[in-house]
Amino acid sequence: MKAERNKTIDMTVEEGKIYLDRCVRLFEKAKLENILDKTIVGDTFQNLTLLPENFVDLLIVDPPYNLAKNYHGNQFKKTSDELYEEYTESWIQRVKPLLKENATIYVCCDWKSSLPIEKVLKSHFHIQNRITWQREKGRGALSNWKNGMEDIWFATNSADYTFHVDAVKIRRKVVAPYKVDGAPKDWEETEDGNFRNTYPSNFWDDISIPYWSMPENTAHPTQKPEKLLAKLILASSNPGDVILDPFLGSGSTSVTAKKLGRHYVGIEQNEQYCCWTEKRLEMAEKDVTIQGYADGVFWERNTTALQQRAQKK
């Protein structure tokens, strides 16, 4: 029995049959109209070769990290850095022809997978930055430092790319309210306190991982928060652009893309995860809110009441 406030999506494939039926399976080269805004069920290495060339504006990849991990029956085995580099090279080779000339690429990883991933990315793309996401959760280690961060590599296909910095500003409380001629300098006085919309850096400490009382939460073992995806999508795409995620998991990329008016294509081998994705896409028909993003800005952790008040105004 789930607790009343537990919103975790965790249906079986049998329970989710109507959702699985909404997904597509590819047996031959696909046309864009057959895969746009769809979840493709199956192996990404096979399916990527069946997609049209030159259709992706933004590629978001959250591959299995080089760790032993059980994805509800599909075991990913930890391997050497050299073999993980080959694995990375093999999906990049397949995905590269699908990208538009001015496409952007984000790849998520932990510190260990980051080294081989960076090596492969830089041999194909222009690396623009490495974002560090400070996750507040993670397993403690008895003889090592607990892992509290992840990397997100930001690369582009060419020197010409989209970046909307004003769409990803962070509203922060002003600690030292500096005034010029008696007027706030770059900050705002409100009933709830003094705030400034700050430029986002490559260190992200404002995003929690999804937890059981959040409507976006599923039973996926490595689900990414919608707030994190919203930053990538708002900065690096335009409304109507096409976003591809070849390791879709519980669907966070597609769901956030839909909420923000972008097209999406996702590939996932696990049928159960595809059901959860479709359930979330259905929920996004009625609710386009993204926890932590309100009033056109991103908010620091633990500011839900402030966000709700800002949205009502």
Ligand SMILES: C[S@@+](CC[C@H](N)C(=O)[O-])C[C@H]1O[C@@H](n2cnc3c(N)ncnc32)[C@H](O)[C@@H]1O
């Ligand atoms: C790190 S998880 C992605 C999580 C996702 N970002 C989310 O928010 O739910 C990687 C996903 O890739 C899937 N996967 C691994 N190898 C795959 C393959 N060869 N083809 C398709 N999916 C694969 C796994 O089942 C897993 O769901």
